[in-house]
Amino acid sequence: MRKQVFSGLGQVLPLNMISLAAGKAARLKLPGTLGQPVCSAFVKAFGIDMSEAERPLEDYATIEDVFTRKLKPGVRPIQGDLVFPCDGILSVSGPANENSAVQAKGLDYSLAELMFGDNVPPDLYLSWFATIYLAPHNYHRVHSPIQGDLKTIRYYPGELWPVNKPSVRWTPSLFTRNERLVFDIETPHGVLYLAMVGALNVGRITTPFLTDFVSNGRLGQARQGPRSFELDRTHRIVPGQELGTFMLGSTVIIAFDEALAKRYRMDHALSSRPVRLGERLS
Incomplete structure (x- = not known):
């Protein structure tokens, strides 16, 4: 029954439209200094380790910027010729x-x-x-x-x-x-x-x-x-x-x-x- 319920939800909920809207919200640049506390709250809510990020938190203008952050050089050393591709x-x-x-x-x-x-x-x-x-x-x-x-x-x-x-x-x-x-x-x-x-x-x-x-x-x-x-x-x-x-x-x-x-x-x-x-x- 649960499988049928989950499958049926996809026919009812506009998943792609929801995701498109969520992406737009994540890219939203708030006016003035409002963006910084939003990004900071997001980092705290999800426990994101910004000490590994390439730039300090205040340099990121949107939630999407935080999510797509690059890492500091050297924090993920490549340990062989076949490695995991991501965290x-x-x-x-x-x-x-x-x-x-x-x-x-x-x-x-x-x-x-x-x-x-x-x-x-x-x-x-x-x-x-x-x-x-x-x-x-x-x-x-x-x-x-x-x-x-x-x-x-x-x-x-x-x-x-x-x-x-x-x-x-x-x-x-x-x-x-x-x-x-x-x-x-x-x-x-x-x-x-x-x-x-x-x-x-x-x-x-x-x-x-x-x-x-x-x-x-x-x-x-x-x-x-x-x-x-x-x-x-x-x-x-x-x-x-x-x-x-x-x-x-x-x-x-x-x-x-x-x-x-x-x-x-x-x-x-x-x-x-x-x-x-x-x-x-x-």
């Missing part, structure tokens, strides 16, 4: 089963659909995945877990369900229903796929590789359908290089093809725990 909670990880992953107990979803929508390559074989949830207090920029070549980015419009524990537990195929931006990182040993998955109040995802792109930037954007961006040149990226930014907290899912999983011996589940950008993944 957050490692909620689920382990071997995939025929291109499928576990969202929650009894709720599997298609990793292939997550990464490729309706155009899944016939020879695709994803054999390991990890899901990292970013809470509101986390650092919200996402970085490359590995060295490789970035040639293609895909955008899939969709719904904007919350990605908190209750929603993950009761919303079928949550991640494949939500809006997402997918990066293909090709290495000499195989391919790593990284999906930045949007959520309620996270209707904006940006990437420095697409200067004129922002997800859910306006009403009706979803009607344009999925888009694949072939970059004007191949970008050689390194572990820790920035891939994109969430305007509020959300979820990152990474998946390894079979060759890359064998290269790094990713054949077992990792323990659920807090993780930080730059920590060794394997």
Whole structure:
């Protein structure tokens, strides 16, 4: 029954419109000196550690500025050639089963659909995945877990369900229903796929590789359908290089093809725990 209720709510509540409005509110610059106490209250409410931020709190004009803050150099050292791409909670990880992953107990979803929508390559074989949830207090920029070549980015419009524990537990195929931006990182040993998955109040995802792109930037954007961006040149990226930014907290899912999983011996589940950008993944 709860699954049906959660699924039905998405048909009633205008989740994308709510998220669009929340984004506009987060970007609102208040007149005079009103912005500073609002940002300060927000930091306190969510327990954000501003000691790691690149700039002092008084330099941030809006809530969105606080959420998208950069970090001071050196506070997230890169500890290997395969690392976690962001701060957050490692909620689920382990071997995939025929291109499928576990969202929650009894709720599997298609990793292939997550990464490729309706155009899944016939020879695709994803054999390991990890899901990292970013809470509101986390650092919200996402970085490359590995060295490789970035040639293609895909955008899939969709719904904007919350990605908190209750929603993950009761919303079928949550991640494949939500809006997402997918990066293909090709290495000499195989391919790593990284999906930045949007959520309620996270209707904006940006990437420095697409200067004129922002997800859910306006009403009706979803009607344009999925888009694949072939970059004007191949970008050689390194572990820790920035891939994109969430305007509020959300979820990152990474998946390894079979060759890359064998290269790094990713054949077992990792323990659920807090993780930080730059920590060794394997």
